[in-house]
Amino acid sequence: MNMEEMIDKYFRPGRLPHIWCPGCGNGIVTGCIVKAVAKLDLPKDNVAVVSGIGCSSRASGYLDFNTVHSAHGRALPVATGVKLADPNLNVIVVTGDGDATAIGGNHLIHAARRNIDMTVVLYNNNIYGMTGGQYSPLTPEHSKAATAPYGTIERSFDIAELVKAAGATFVARATTFHAPMLADLIAQGIEHKGFSLIEAVTACPISFGRQNKMGGPADMIKWQRDHALPLAAFEKLSEEQKAGKFPIGVLYKAEGVKEYTEAYDELIAAAQGGK
Amino acid sequence: MKKELRLSGTGGQGLILAGIILAEAALLDGKLAIQSQSYGPEARGGASKSEVIISDQAIHFPKVTNPGLLLAMSQEAAQKYSHDLTSSGILVTDSLFVKTLPAHTGKVYELPITHTAKEVLGKALFANIIALGAIVQLTGIVSEESIIKAVLNRVPKGTEEVNKKAIQLGMELVK
Amino acid sequence: MSKILLLQGNQAVVEGAIAAGVKFFGGYPITPSTEVAESLAEKLPKVGGKFIQMEDEIASMGAIIGASLTGKKVMTATSGPGFSLKQELIGYACMAEIPLVIVNVQRVGPSTGQPTSPSQGDIMQARWGTHGDHWLIALTPASVPECFDLTLRAYALSEKYRVPVILLMDEVIGHMREKIELPDNYDEIPQAERKLPTCPPEEFKAYATDESLVPAMPPFGSGYRWHVTGLVHDETGFPKGTPAATLAATNRQHDKLYNNLDDIVEVENYEMDDAEYAIVAFGGAARAAYEAVDMARAKGMKVGLVRPITIWPFAEKQMKALAGKVKHIMVHELNYGQYVLEVERAVAGKVPVTLFAKYDNEPASPAEVFAKMEEAFK
Numbered sequence: 001m002n003m004e005e006m007i008d009k010y011f012r013p014g015r016l017p018h019i020w021c022p023g024c025g026n027g028i029v030t031g032c033i034v035k036a037v038a039k040l041d042l043p044k045d046n047v048a049v050v051s052g053i054g055c056s057s058r059a060s061g062y063l064d065f066n067t068v069h070s071a072h073g074r075a076l077p078v079a080t081g082v083k084l085a086d087p088n089l090n091v092i093v094v095t096g097d098g099d100a101t102a103i104g105g106n107h108l109i110h111a112a113r114r115n116i117d118m119t120v121v122l123y124n125n126n127i128y129g130m131t132g133g134q135y136s137p138l139t140p141e142h143s144k145a146a147t148a149p150y151g152t153i154e155r156s157f158d159i160a161e162l163v164k165a166a167g168a169t170f171v172a173r174a175t176t177f178h179a180p181m182l183a184d185l186i187a188q189g190i191e192h193k194g195f196s197l198i199e200a201v202t203a204c205p206i207s208f209g210r211q212n213k214m215g216g217p218a219d220m221i222k223w224q225r226d227h228a229l230p231l232a233a234f235e236k237l238s239e240e241q242k243a244g245k246f247p248i249g250v251l252y253k254a255e256g257v258k259e260y261t262e263a264y265d266e267l268i269a270a271a272q273g274g275k
Numbered sequence: 276m277k278k279e280l281r282l283s284g285t286g287g288q289g290l291i292l293a294g295i296i297l298a299e300a301a302l303l304d305g306k307l308a309i310q311s312q313s314y315g316p317e318a319r320g321g322a323s324k325s326e327v328i329i330s331d332q333a334i335h336f337p338k339v340t341n342p343g344l345l346l347a348m349s350q351e352a353a354q355k356y357s358h359d360l361t362s363s364g365i366l367v368t369d370s371l372f373v374k375t376l377p378a379h380t381g382k383v384y385e386l387p388i389t390h391t392a393k394e395v396l397g398k399a400l401f402a403n404i405i406a407l408g409a410i411v412q413l414t415g416i417v418s419e420e421s422i423i424k425a426v427l428n429r430v431p432k433g434t435e436e437v438n439k440k441a442i443q444l445g446m447e448l449v450k
Numbered sequence: 451m452s453k454i455l456l457l458q459g460n461q462a463v464v465e466g467a468i469a470a471g472v473k474f475f476g477g478y479p480i481t482p483s484t485e486v487a488e489s490l491a492e493k494l495p496k497v498g499g500k501f502i503q504m505e506d507e508i509a510s511m512g513a514i515i516g517a518s519l520t521g522k523k524v525m526t527a528t529s530g531p532g533f534s535l536k537q538e539l540i541g542y543a544c545m546a547e548i549p550l551v552i553v554n555v556q557r558v559g560p561s562t563g564q565p566t567s568p569s570q571g572d573i574m575q576a577r578w579g580t581h582g583d584h585w586l587i588a589l590t591p592a593s594v595p596e597c598f599d600l601t602l603r604a605y606a607l608s609e610k611y612r613v614p615v616i617l618l619m620d621e622v623i624g625h626m627r628e629k630i631e632l633p634d635n636y637d638e639i640p641q642a643e644r645k646l647p648t649c650p651p652e653e654f655k656a657y658a659t660d661e662s663l664v665p666a667m668p669p670f671g672s673g674y675r676w677h678v679t680g681l682v683h684d685e686t687g688f689p690k691g692t693p694a695a696t697l698a699a700t701n702r703q704h705d706k707l708y709n710n711l712d713d714i715v716e717v718e719n720y721e722m723d724d725a726e727y728a729i730v731a732f733g734g735a736a737r738a739a740y741e742a743v744d745m746a747r748a749k750g751m752k753v754g755l756v757r758p759i760t761i762w763p764f765a766e767k768q769m770k771a772l773a774g775k776v777k778h779i780m781v782h783e784l785n786y787g788q789y790v791l792e793v794e795r796a797v798a799g800k801v802p803v804t805l806f807a808k809y810d811n812e813p814a815s816p817a818e819v820f821a822k823m824e825e826a827f828k
Contacts, residue, residue, distance in 0.1 A: 012677075015688065045673050050516070061677055061688055066670035068519065069679040069689075070512065071542050077476075077509035081516025081524075082670060084500050085474050089520070089671055107512075110505035264500060271495035295627060299456045302629055308456065310627040313566065335740035336816050337626040 001038055003031070010034040010044070012064045019058055021129075023217030025176035025202030029123050030059045032179055032200070033092060036186035048089045050079040052099035055130045055204075056123035059094045073104030076111040079118050087261040090190060091118040097138035098128045101157055105137070112166035112195050116260035119189040120197040122159060125204035133207035144211045163197045164252045170196035171252040175224035176203065178248060185250065194259045201228065201246075277330040278416055279339040282406070283356040284348030284369070286323045289403035292429065294325030296407060300417040300425035301329040309337045322351045329416055344414060346406055348388065353377050365413060369402065384413065386448045392441070401441040404430075408445020419446075451634040459597040459623040460485035460527075462630055463553055464493060466601025467525050469636040472551075473499035474524040476513030478506055478532060481565040482621045483555035486527035507532035511539035511552075518548050519678060521644065521669030523605055527553035530563060533572055533579065540614055541580030542680045544703065547612040547657070547665065549644065551604045554616055555624040558811055567811035568621035568734055573788040576616050577762050583700055585707050587714060588616040588762040592736040594628035600759070602639065607714060609642040611706055612664050618761055620784065622734025622813050647674060656687030657699075663706035707763060716759040717768045721747060725754030727827040728772055730793060731782040732758045734813055739782055741816030746823055753823060761789070769796035780826050782806040782819055802826075 001009070007016075011034070020026045037047060047065040051057035053072035060067040066089070070078040075093050083091045100108050100122050111118070127145060128134040135145035135152045138159060142151040160171045170192040174182035182200055189196030203209060203220035214220050227245050229237070234247035280297070282290045291312050298308035312325045326339040345360050347353035348369040357377040360366060366379045369388040376383060386409055392401040404426055411422045423442060430438045457465070463486055467475070475494060477487040491501040500517075504510040507528055514524035528536060533554045543550055556572045558564035572579075576588045587607050591597045597619070604615040633639065647654050647666040656676035657665045665685075668674035681689040682696050707714060721743050722728065731739035736757045746753040756772055758765050769792075772779060778801055781790040790805045797803050804826040808814040814822075 044675060045671060048670050061679065064675055066519075066675050067677045068516070069677065069681065070515070071538055071680055074508065074512040074539065074542075077504060077512025078516040080502070080504070080509075081474070081476060081513035081518075082520060083516075084502060084513070085517035085522045085524075086520035086669075086671055106505050107509055110509070268495045268498060268500075271492075272498075295456065298627060302454060302456055307629055310456065311622075311625060335737045335744075336813075337622065337628070337737055338813065338815070340815050340817065 006034055006038055010037065010064055011062050015062045018062055020055060021206045023203065023205040024055070025125065025204070025221075026056050026059065026123055028176040028179050029056070029121065029182065029200040029202050030062065032183035032186055033059070033094070033121055034063070035183035036190060039183070039187045040190055042090055042190070046088060046090055047092065048079075048082050049092045049094055050075045050082060051094040052096070052104060054096040054099045054128070055125070056096040057094055057099060073099055073102070073107065075099065076104060076107040076120070080111060080114070080116055083116055083118055084261055084264065087117070092190070093118055093120040095120060095122055097122065097124045097126060097159075098136040101137040101159060101162075108163065109166035112163045112168040112197070114260045115167055115169050115194045115257050117193050118195060119186065120195075121186060122197060122199045123202050124159070124199050125202045125208060127204050127208035129204045129207045133211055143208075146211070159197070159199050160251045167195070168197050168252070169194035169254040169257045170250070172197075172250045173199040173201065173246070173248045175201040175228050175248065177221045177224040178228065181248065188250065192253070193262075194254075194257060277328060277332070277334065278343050278414070279341055280327045280344045280346070280410070280416070281324055281339050281342045281356055282327070282346045283322065283324040283352035284346075284372075285352070286321050288348050289400065290323060290346075290348065291325045293403040293407050294327045296422070296425045296429050297327045297410070297417065298329070299428065300421040303421040303424055304417050306331055307334055309334050311337045322349065322355050324352065324356050344410060346410065347373055348402065348406065350374060367406070367409060367413070369406070384409070384449060388445070388448070391444055391448065395444060396437055396441060401437065404438050404441035405445035405448070408442040409448050410445075411442075412446040412449045452631050453634055454629060454631050456627050457594055457630050458485060458625055458627050459591065459594050459619060460555065460625065461489055462594045462597035463527070463601050463617065463619070464489040465632055466598040468493055468497060469598070469639045470602050470605040471523050471641045472525050472605070473497070473522045474514060474517035475499070475501045476504050476510035476517070476524070476526050477501075478504055478510050478528070480507075480529045480532045482557055482624055483527040483529050483553060486553055490525070507535035508538060511536045514550050515539060515543055515548050518550050519670050521672075523549075523609070523642070525551045525553065527555070529555050529557045529565070530559040530572060531561065533575065537575075537579040540586070541582060541584060543614040544580070544584040544586055545680045546678050547667075547703070548614070549608040549612050549667070550614050551601070551608055552614060552616050553619060555619045555621060557621055564811055566621070568784055568813055569809070570620050570733055570735060570784040571788070571809070572618065573761060573783070573785065576618050585704050586614045586616065586762065587611070587707070587760065588618045589759060590618045590733040590761050591623055591759075592733050592757060593623065594626065595630045596759075597623065598630060598632065606642040609644045610664070611710070612667060613707065618733070620734040622737065651675070655685050657683060658685040659702065663702050663709065711763055711767065714760060715763060715765050715768070717765050718757040718759055720755040720757065722754035722756065724752055726752040726776055727778050727780070727823070728754050728756050728776045729780045729782055729819070729823060730756045730758070730789070732761065732789070735782050735784050735808070738814050738816045738819045742819035742823060745816060745820040751823070751827065753827065758789075764792045764796070766796055769793050773797040773800040776801060778802050778804065778827050780804045780806055780823055782808070782814065782822070784808050784813060
């Protein structure tokens with residue numbers, strides 16, 4: 001399927017063009033979600049996309065699935081309700097760094113802890129874009145933001161390590177420069193039975209890049225190319241060499257952990273057997 | 276005829292359950308009943324009360340305002356919950372815990388409820404059922420048949436006989 | 451066949467939920483509503499339903515919204531502090547028109563307040579707790595049997611009008627145990643049904659309506675792929691923030707309820723036929739009021755009780771009619787004075803309205819209510 005066919009099949013007619021700024025990476029990430037769904041040939045009726053609030057969360061409205069554009073930070077609880085109430089649905093959560101790790105941070109660790117089967121695509125542009133460039137928990141330390149005119153003094157989360165520690169059973173990362181890899185990782189996440197999170201490093205030239213003198217959209221994508229390393233290569237680096245770099249690919253995968261809705265079905269069987 | 280009872284003591288003595296059993300016995304007798312309770316934030320310890328109103332007619336207000344009987348199974352409860360007991364009301368205390376009686380001009384029964392539970396049945400946890408036996412014997416508020424049935428409906432399987440004995444022990448305390 | 455039981459109000463809500471066909475509960479522990487969650491955790495799996503204890507009150511609202519989208523009847527239960535947290539997504543459920551039922555067993559507030567003491571302090575919060583113009587339904591039971599009945603009614607209304615329904619209980623009713631007669635099995639209880647689209651999926655517009663003004667709501671996975679959003683949207687369901695779209699959405703969300711007040715608003719009259727004076731009370735406060743009316747009648751005072759069962763929408767018509775019938779109205783509520791503001795507005799000075807506010811952790815006794823009536827109505 002070429003891109004045009006993919007757009008015709010998976011994007012809602014009349015909903016494009018999207019609201020994202022020129023040079024924004026969100027379109028690339030959303031395209032990768034669609035490619036993953038196409039690769040797995042999931043029936044559209046069986047896919048639910050749940051998003052929160054923010055730039056990336058607008059993606060749900062463009063996609064021709066069962067879609068929820070929920071409230072700020074609340075995509076995961078809503079997705080948990082959808083999935084637990086109807087485990088036949090493939091649930092994909094579209095969220096941003098502020099949405100998922102600040103206002104929705106508590107939901108993130110608990111959804112991971114439950115290992116409920118859903119695939120979170122976390123669009124990490126390091127900033128609150130829609131509100132005009134305030135710092136998020138994933139804004140790198142010392143970066144400038146509208147609410148950090150002197151540079152943020154807060155350390156940022158390593159989101160992959162966070163959700164891994166919380167109990168996620170599939171954790172991966174890629175960038176919009178590595179789009180084919182990103183699409184493949186999302187597909188792997190969907191196929192994985194359990195809680196999957198794929199961090200998609202995406203550029204926000206307007207609200208993040210400009211404040212931090214990162215150049216134009218192309219420069220920011222080159223930055224991704226130059227700072228991301230496949231996990232195996234990254235691990236071979238010394239601690240000094242690792243500084244400023246980040247690993248991409250499948251970062252963590254746990255097999256054999258009971259998935260939540262499956263565990264729930266067993267609970268129901270036990271409760272009914274014990275009648 | 277409306278009858279109001281207040282069962283009070285310390286959280287964990289099983290008085291809420293005792294109130295429920297008494298109300299359920301009243302339903303078995305074909306009467307109407309309401310049970311309500313109040314307790315502090317702690318699940319164990321602290322003064323707690325369980326109130327029961329039994330009547331042939333509709334009961335609207337669920338709280339006891341004119342107790343015909345107050346059961347006090349702790350000193351704190353005896354002081355805290357006896358304020359509205361009039362001379363026509365009966366005060367029943369557990370003599371193991373209530374050493375100083377609150378001012379009361381009506382009938383008082385100081386009964387070795389918990390002592391009997393420990394000495395005869397080997398466990399203090401039967402005190403609430405012994406207390407129910409005593410209350411039924413004193414007031415005739417529900418039938419003996421119904422209180423036995425109501426107790427057996429609520430206690431764990433295998434403890435039926437010892438609970439029946441607890442009711443009898445309670446009745447004998449005031450015979 | 452039926453069975454006679456002694457149940458708590460909270461337990462009767464659980465029975466009502468099972469009878470109504472609830473298949474999903476998302477909750478968070480909080481006194482004095484915890485019995486609802488505990489009991490549904492045990493009962494729901496037995497009927498193939500799901501219970502989930504979420505990480506917080508907001509998440510439990512989110513979970514039931516998600517579950518409702520799959521076509522399930524859903525519930526959450528809470529009390530004051532949790533009700534405050536749920537307001538964000540109550541607004542979402544109003545905007546996106548998601549059927550769901552929220553049980554709020556009120557306790558003394560604000561903040562942690564007094565967890566085990568009764569209050570009716572959330573009357574205005576139930577109406578205006580979330581931001582923006584919005585409309586919903588709140589029902590208040592005054593007995594254990596009514597907890598069961600109103601739980602069923604909450605689902606009937608929520609599904610029919612696609613609106614959140616708040617079962618606005620208080621600690622008096624939630625925790626007292628009273629006789630209730632329940633059917634042996636719930637199979638014959640009529641189930642509230644959600645309106646489904648009659649058109650094929652390609653013609654479906656998620657928020658298009660007929661004269662009922664209530665859009666059809668196909669469950670996720672049924673072939674109708676629609677978009678749910680908390681943004682102002684037009685009949686397609688997609689965001690549209692024009693003045694015309696905003697006006698149309700707001701008016702429809704109002705009118706779908708307010709065109710049907712006769713169906714939604716329920717008020718009980720007790721000893722009102724020849725009454726010259728009326729006391730207005732609801733929920734736990736009404737229990738003392740019944741007895742106070744009996745005491746007044748025994749003394750020859752022509753007093754009756756008007757008990758709103760539907761708290762929101764406000765019983766506008768009934769209160770206006772009351773102002774034309776009696777000489778004096780007393781409102782008794784377990785707060786500093788909330789519902790009385792609406793009564794005063796409706797009565798508009800036609801007859802005096804006196805407030806007996808009780809807000810000291812204890813419900814007023816019948817004797818206290820009677821004394822206040824004697825004082826007001828002399």
